[in-house]
Amino acid sequence: MKGTLAAISALTTLGMVASVNAAPRELKWTDESLRGAIWEQPVAATVSPIIYMNNCSTGCTITPGSNNAPMNRSSIPNQTSNVPKYTGSAAQWNQLVACVRATYAAYNVQVVTDRPPAGTNYHMAIVAGTPQSVGMQSGVLGVSPFSCGYIANSVSFTFANVIPSNISELCWTVAQETAHSWGLDHKYDNRDPMTYLSGGPAMKTFQNQAGSCGEYSARQCQCTYAGTGASAMNSHALIMSLFGPSMPATPDTMPPAVSITSPAANATVVAGFEVTANITDNVAVAKAELRIDGNLVGTDMAAPWSWSAPASVGQGSHRIEVKAYDAANNSATGTVDVVIGFVCTGDGDCMGSEVCLSGHCVAGPDMPGGLGTPCADNGECTSGQCATSETDNYCVDSCDPAKADSCPSGFGCVLAGNTGVCWPGSGGDGSSGGCNTGGDGGTVLVGLGFAAVLFSRRRRR
Incomplete structure (x- = not known):
């Protein structure tokens, strides 16, 4: 891109994925006469490989105007807008960042979550808020400035608070919106992040294959690309021409x-x-x-x-x-x-020495590892749960403290944190105290009759 092509031929692309009930997508040109302009390789000095993923942890205030990520200025809103923070969990945010990094792993692109220092050029991908945060209609999942070329210091939006826990959809949207700011049109290929189409792999990758542009049907591309003209687009080749390949790295061989x-x-x-x-x-x-x-x-x-x-x-x-x-x-x-186990309403419905617990038959106290038998660790219990008081260790199973008949005869359902376990000889209302089930194959000592913070853990392998 040369000169001010981005400012002249800028348009707005709503990057909404097809599996979301979205409003129609809009293309807003500032100069309709430039539709079909030639996608031009930008001056190298203006290109930054940095994508700053901003979850607006303390809220983001965005002012309208020409795009300037360091100044929090965007061509998307028509007035000063406040974008609330991402409402997903920290674990979900980390998973989303990892997914975007994996999507761009083939290219010399850096995905960061801390704002780059002053004087640095970068793309800011805001991943927070809703479309209404920037004055748009509901049903929009993402939006980005678009030009037949590279927009320096662009600001794109993924409205993550619409679906904060849907990591694959959000990853797809972040990738699409950032690439729009580099001049990539929508692609009629459900394997590619530039697609509108539902289906295809959840983890989408930029395809090294020329294909038609389009949303729900194939159409001519809105830019004229080198080698393919307006009839097709190769998203992988365009990104590679901007940033080059990623630096040599050790292949990922670590399993989940x-x-x-x-x-x-x-x-x-x-x-x-x-x-x-x-x-x-x-x-x-x-x-x-x-x-x-x-x-x-x-x-x-x-x-x-x-x-x-x-x-x-x-x-x-x-x-x-x-x-x-x-x-x-x-x-x-x-x-x-x-x-x-067999469905039951009482011990008489069960076979042999089994007892009825919460509607199904389980091993009883006369069976090895059965309910109420002494144990040293979880592995000795058929339920996988060994609990301990100050003096006794018993195999237990989960129960509902709100139901008086949740446990078999001779057992009561005592509280263990937010759940309950069947404990031998208890009154059944939790009044005799609490017990705790062990994790990692062991037991946790919590005395019956003592006030304690209780929690339940299952054996892990």
Whole structure:
């Protein structure tokens, strides 16, 4: 881009993804006569490889005018606007930053979360607020200035508070809006971050392939690109021409970390039980799969990682596997074994020495590792939970303290933090004190009858 082409031929592109119920997208040219202008390689000195992801942790005040990221000035709002902070959790923010970095990993682009020092040129990607924060209609997920060329010190917006926990959608939007400021049009390819189309991979990558521009149908590109004209666009080639390849780096060979948080190992569960997992990765988690006895049950493309087991999974022992993949296709698996017990209304509905707990049969006190049997650690209990008082260690299982008949005869449901466990000989209303279940294979000592801050932890593998 030469001279003031960005200021002259600037337009506004609403980068909304198709899976969100969005208002129609708008293109706002300041000079309609420049539609179809030639995309020009900018002067190298004006190009900055820095994307500053700003979550407006203390709020962002944006003034209207020509784009100037260091001055918090943007061509998007028509008046001074206050953008509230990102409402997602710190963990979700970190996951989003990692995803954007992975999307741009092939290029000499730096994604930072601290504002660069004074005198530095950079693109500011605001990832916070809602469209109304800058005077736009509801249903818009992102917006960026657009030109048939590179806009220096541009400011783009991803309205993350619309869907703060949908990491894949937000990552897609941040990538699309930043690239709009470099002169990339929408691409009619659901594998590419520049797409409007739903479907395709959750982790989108800039495609090294010339293809039609367009939103929900193919059309001519609004800029004329070198080598493809207005008939097609190669997003990868354009970004590579601006920034070049990333510096040589060690390939990502680290797999995700997978921990099944529910159910506990060796737990007795009922049909249709929930499976939840905690999954982290050094770059980004791409997807996770649930298998029961080797059969694929479901695939999640973004956190929270949770599934419901099919009601058709029958009585008996079952192997639960959660397999996670990262962007480099490294994988790791978490595994637990569970038992689906018989449905019951009382001990008489159960077989042998089993007892009825919260509507399903579990191993009773006369069975090895059963409810109320002495234990030294979680691994000795069929429930995966060993609890301790000042003098006794027993295998326990979860119960509802609000229900008087939640536990079998001879047991009471005592509070353990925000949940309850069946404890031998308790009155059943939690009045005899609290106990605690152990994590990492051990027990935690909390005396019955003593006031204490209690919490429940499950065994992890």
